Amino acid sequence: MAAAKVWLVVALLLLVALFSPSEATSSTSLRRRQVRSLLKRLNKPPLATFQSLDGDIIDCVHISNQPAFDHPLLKDHTIQMRPSIQPSGLYGEATRPFTQTWNQNGEKCSDNTIPIRRTKEEDVMRATSVTTFGKKTHGGSPHPHSHLGGVTDGHHYGVAYATRDANYYGTKVTINVWQPTIVTSGDFSLSQLWITAGSYENKDLNTIEAGWQVYPAMYGDDKTRLFIYWTRDAYNTTGCYNLACSGFIQTNPQFVIGGSISPVSIYGGTQYEYDYLVWKDPAGGNWWLQLQGNYVGYWPSSIFTRLQTGVADTVE
Ligand SMILES: *[C@@H]1O[C@H](CO)[C@@H](O)[C@H](O)[C@H]1NC(C)=O
Numbered sequence: 001m002a003a004a005k006v007w008l009v010v011a012l013l014l015l016v017a018l019f020s021p022s023e024a025t026s027s028t029s030l031r032r033r034q035v036r037s038l039l040k041r042l043n044k045p046p047l048a049t050f051q052s053l054d055g056d057i058i059d060c061v062h063i064s065n066q067p068a069f070d071h072p073l074l075k076d077h078t079i080q081m082r083p084s085i086q087p088s089g090l091y092g093e094a095t096r097p098f099t100q101t102w103n104q105n106g107e108k109c110s111d112n113t114i115p116i117r118r119t120k121e122e123d124v125m126r127a128t129s130v131t132t133f134g135k136k137t138h139g140g141s142p143h144p145h146s147h148l149g150g151v152t153d154g155h156h157y158g159v160a161y162a163t164r165d166a167n168y169y170g171t172k173v174t175i176n177v178w179q180p181t182i183v184t185s186g187d188f189s190l191s192q193l194w195i196t197a198g199s200y201e202n203k204d205l206n207t208i209e210a211g212w213q214v215y216p217a218m219y220g221d222d223k224t225r226l227f228i229y230w231t232r233d234a235y236n237t238t239g240c241y242n243l244a245c246s247g248f249i250q251t252n253p254q255f256v257i258g259g260s261i262s263p264v265s266i267y268g269g270t271q272y273e274y275d276y277l278v279w280k281d282p283a284g285g286n287w288w289l290q291l292q293g294n295y296v297g298y299w300p301s302s303i304f305t306r307l308q309t310g311v312a313d314t315v316e
Contacts, residue, residue: 071246134244170279
């Protein structure tokens with residue numbers, strides 16, 4: 001009986017396959033081709049590979065072969081291994097090391113390589129389209145200047161910010177790492193810093209963002225992950241999460257951007273909090289990210305407009 005049912009289903013599926021319109025088939029195969037070419041672009045040939053306990057595959061990719069250098073503006077870019085200055089006089093120097101799941105046993109990429117979370121086919125298939133993969137799709141970010149907190153497009157948030165007739169050359173924040181429960185798969189939760197110049201109104205909003213997020217639709221699980229973001233046109237056509245588009249140049253062999261952070265803080269238990277420092281290097285104008293006292297890499301000034309020649313007008 002059961003076998004007969006299975007055969008009936010198989011027969012029906014064959015019928016559906018035979019009679020489905022050819023355009024549906026060709027759009028599926030077009031999408032497959034797009035997915036394959038995106039994966040080829042993002043997943044550079046590794047010099048070493050680690051299997052992380054959280055299910056991620058971590059590739060050690062030569063530093064000069066990272067996705068950033070596919071950016072047309074970065075073709076002739078000379079990589080900067082260190083900022084020219086380190087901002088001084090900042091409070092609270094980091095002591096506890098920032099730890100991720102992939103290197104719990106001391107795994108490490110060798111010098112001149114950086115660890116990259118391999119993008120899997122299912123990661124791309126979860127995106128609404130191949131072209132929106134790795135991008136913010138509904139622009140539901142708090143509008144600078146307007147809120148101390150509130151609700152925008154269903155996003156509930158609280159913000160602390162500094163915005164004055166001032167030029168901001170960077171900011172430092174300490175962020176506690178939590179793993180909030182995500183109820184429906186479309187939801188996400190995050191804690192981050194935001195450095196902006198320009199505005200939504202003028203469509204020239206430039207942002208630099210870093211923090212952690214729990215975002216099942218993006219990563220396929222409910223882990224707390226280190227993330228970065230940038231845009232120079234109010235999230236319209238430029239920018240993306242992590243290394244999913246060319247932009248951020250990573251110099252550190254120790255951190256996986258998009259990789260899960262562990263351990264995380266628990267209510268009534270040990271608290272894990274880490275320092276994020278972002279500043280504009282006066283030599284060259286690149287925006288450096290330092291995490292818990294370690295240089296992670298930088299957003300080259302050339303990928304921006306307002307943040308290229310100028311400095312930030314808001315930090316959140
Ligand atoms: C987004 O970019 C497209 C193409 O460059 C442009 O036509 C459109 O006006 C932009 N929309 C916004 C809201 O900036």
